[in-house]
Amino acid sequence: MSAIRAANSDGLLRWSVVSAATILSCYLWWAIGLPDAFAPVFVFALGAQFVAYIVLRPTSDDWPVKLMLAALLIISISIPTAAWDARSIWLFHAKRIWIDRNLYSQLDGYTSWSHPDYPLLVPALTASLAKFVGTWNEIFPKAATVLVSMPPVLLLTASLRSPTRKLVFACIVVLIAGRALVNGYIDGLLALYFAAAALVASAVCRIDGEESAKSTDRHWLTACGILLFAILALLKNEGSVALLTLGLAALIAALRETRGRDLLRLWIMVVVAFVPIACWKIACIRSGIESNLAESGVLDRMFTRLVRPQDWFAIADAMLFRASLIIPVVLLLAEAWFRGVDRTLRYFAVAAVLYSAAIALVYFSTPSDLRWHLSTSAERVMQPVILLLLFACAKLLNLSVPGLDSSSDKPVDSMQHREE
């Protein structure tokens, strides 16, 4: 809660809530079927918030994030959309919405290879951006991805209280999710929203042990949580899985320290956040559209692979044996060994493990060739786990130079509730 309170005192929590509400409103506008001529209003509002944050907001120490967001936007509109998923799935869906002026146009069964069951929050905003500009091409529409990244980036940044940590966090975002944020993929957004949602969920459940909280803080926190959770679920199919893992991780944490009332509050927020994605899935089912992963024989494929050690090794090799994952795990284990287990960190770790397990189950049951599926997606789908753990490292980081500005780099107090 203290990290969230810091965000609120900065005004960035409210900033995140407003921008997230704008993004979700844009999707709901399309989903309800209201006149598409008004859709550009949401893009204008979001763009104005983006520019206002970077240009107008008086800044003290969040210049690294402003620099990062501005640079990502410029890079995004200076590259063509080349990657397959970006162009043939996400931008293709957006183009269909833009041309047909209808969110549900892709449910006609045309181009089934483009995964028409995928959620459409980002394509809806992309189509709105195209309507705002008045045309379509294969360059600028994907910049919507950078705009959608604003709420989680602001929230995560505000929870890091020193310029050093914010700089490190900006480097982490560019390193892990930078490419996916500029080339039209959704995985970078999923990683950012997963980390931000984990932060909010831990605050809602008061996993950090914070006792007191002003009611205004909690109201803004609740609003922020519902909005971030709903957007997380609407980004990709994995977003729903990520949201469930955050709820389950809180349930596991409840066995030790979380109060039941807080846990109930979190799960009510999760259920409310699931309403938009549930409506989309119902529309898909009614149109006969289903995920390619749901092809018949899921259990057969899973059990066949579960008994083959080479498949276990292939999945573990693709998902876990990568430096960007091993380094934060080693750092966090060392932190836990020398300074005791931090409760928020433990919550993050449980969520990361649950999410990784869910992704592994998808690989075990995939109807595609396992090696091909792993080689084309493992790096991207692990981004949420890696970013969450690296974010935890950034929070624990103490880069202060003794005697010089040490006060600003003390460990964040939300991470000081430890069990020896």
Add this chain to the structure above:
Amino acid sequence: MSAQRVLIGLLAVILLAMLFSLARANRSSWENLRECLTPHAGRLHSVTYNVNAISDDLALLGSEEFDLAPELMKDPYLRERLVELNYPVRLKSGARLVIAPATEPYTSEPGLVLRTNLFAFYERDPRGK
């Protein structure tokens, strides 16, 4: 200058280097930046990479013909590729595809069988719908 500021400066340089590297790795260019808002002239796709997706897009837009810039018909690889893909295709009315030579490599994807300097541009036929 304090050591703390040196540390922050060092991290800032690292951040800038990473952003610059990101731009270079994705073939960011001023040319794209200039044309990013150009109506109906977006870079559509590499012909060699996903020519079927181009036809899908045009089917959505609606087109009757598939035009090639004359100079590109001299390209032996492209001609061979189009024959292989059974082009020219028949599409619905309303748009035409113009494939024009580009000034720089299209993609940095390492796994492509053939890297091409071709970009596909599309535009609505003013005579169409």
